[in-house]
Amino acid sequence: MQNSFTEENYLKIIHALSGREGHEVSTNALAESTSTRAASVTDMLRKLAEKGLIHYKKYQGVRLTESGEKVAINVIRKHRLWEVFLVEKLGFGWDEVHDIAEELEHIPSDHLVERLDAFLGHPRFDPHGDPIPDAKGNLTEPDYFILTEVQIGEKVRMMGVLDHAPSFLQHLDRAGITLGCLIEIKEINEYDKSASVQINENHTLFISLEVSKNLLVQRR
Amino acid sequence: MQNSFTEENYLKIIHALSGREGHEVSTNALAESTSTRAASVTDMLRKLAEKGLIHYKKYQGVRLTESGEKVAINVIRKHRLWEVFLVEKLGFGWDEVHDIAEELEHIPSDHLVERLDAFLGHPRFDPHGDPIPDAKGNLTEPDYFILTEVQIGEKVRMMGVLDHAPSFLQHLDRAGITLGCLIEIKEINEYDKSASVQINENHTLFISLEVSKNLLVQRR
């Protein structure tokens, strides 16, 4: 049997909240993320458990089963491939594609996903730098650093964002901070931990700690 | 307020069944087309009428209102644009795209449709030869002929199909009959009205009346 739009969303969110190690996710965290009430979450968890998609014991939180993980990763694959399509082919900004991809990710057709993937040239990363799982469901999170961990004088490459909010992405656009750009930390203000950074050996600007905390970079 | 997936499908089907002149559509015809029961149709008609999308008087059948027509045509526009995308960009066959487009047509975003349209080069027809309504909702049905109306000796161009069933489209593929090909009627068998036709001034073959009845052509 097929999984509903809603079921797929729960699985995707459980995946996201359970972290790299796949730890238990609480009912309240799910209620928060799904914008529903805890009671509704409990109902859905019973259903997903019956379908063998999650491990669930009352009051103990949930984890994905292997089969649930497979579904979740496939939804993520579709979401990220569609985001690439929207940005690379249709010319949307990286701040505009999330909601549309949220719909497209539930279109059911393996045939479609594989052709889309080929059409896009088998991209490894989406427009926010998030890795795209392959057709077999292998999802390797690259080990990037958060910009706050980088020392003065280091030059790093901007590889992704932790916050996907349009307002944050637009802020980066205005600052000229794009995926793949070079960032050199010039100095860090002790008082508020804001940083003076040079972008692409070109222009220099201040970024707040809030911004630094949400930038993923790669050392070279 | 937004229209649901189901509501959009009803509007699309009412549009299709009410023909060029927009005549009344019966409850039973809708039940047939939606694969539901008449009672379910009645429920939905009351809802659509309340939303001002259809004209509905008990026992008298339904017609789309202007606003319902607008919604229906927009769904058709999206369906046909996605079909072009699937065939032209992803390499699907014309016999494979209907079900996928049936899902994609309900993705809500005007922005998306307009960018998709531009990406595809503002196509006027979908892969089956059906005209694509423009952004303003203008849908002009070209006046093609059915192949059965064509006389012996005439040369016509294949412009569309009436039957969209994969099995019919695959049959045409095997016969080498593609959109835009030239068809010359060589002779017509009086007994069963099957026709001997030459395709692209090239190969000749027999086609049954069933096939002729479902081919739309243009005189030149």
Next chain:
DNA sequence: AAAAAAATTTAGATTAACCTAAAAATATAT
């Protein structure tokens, strides 16, 4: 370790989209 607080589940409703069976309206046939 008992009390208080927080998290979670259960119980009982609601809405959208469907269903069956029965009633009512319309159409057809004699």
Next chain:
DNA sequence: ATATATTTTTAGGTTAATCTAAATTTTTTT
């Protein structure tokens, strides 16, 4: 024009996904 058949609607249920309020379990605090 009446009887019969067909179509459509009404009445009353079902399921998925949600809700609120109350009950229960777990966690935290004193």
